[in-house]
Amino acid sequence: MTISLGIYMGVLYLRGRRSPRMVAAIHFLTGAGGFEAMFLLLRGAPDPAWGSLIGNGKLAGLMLAMALLSGIGMSLLTQARPAALGPALLAHAVVGGGAFAMLLTWAVMVSF
Numbered sequence: 001m002t003i004s005l006g007i008y009m010g011v012l013y014l015r016g017r018r019s020p021r022m023v024a025a026i027h028f029l030t031g032a033g034g035f036e037a038m039f040l041l042l043r044g045a046p047d048p049a050w051g052s053l054i055g056n057g058k059l060a061g062l063m064l065a066m067a068l069l070s071g072i073g074m075s076l077l078t079q080a081r082p083a084a085l086g087p088a089l090l091a092h093a094v095v096g097g098g099a100f101a102m103l104l105t106w107a108v109m110v111s112f
Helices: 002-014 021-043 056-080 082-111
Strands: none
Touching: 002 021, 002 082, 021 056, 056 082
C-alpha cells in the first residue's frame, strides 16, 4: 500500500499537481508501520520456521530506515527550497524501491 500511494503521489507530481496531505500522511504512516514490522523481524521471528532476518533483510531494513528519514527530510527541505523537490523525490523513490526489492528477495529466500 505504501508503494502504491508513493507511485500515486509521484504521478501527481509529474502532472504538476500537489498530492493531498491526507494521502501523504497515510503514505508516511504505512511506511512507518512497515519499518516497525521490519524492526521486529530484525530482533528475531517469533516462529523459528520463519527464520530471522538475514542477508538482504538487514540491508532492506537499513534502506527502509533511510527511505523513511529521506521522506521526512524531503518534506522539511522543500518548504524552504522548492526547487530541491525533484532530486529529493528521486532519492526517496530509489531508496524506498530498493528496500522493497530487497525485502521481496528476502521473503522469497525464506519461503523456500
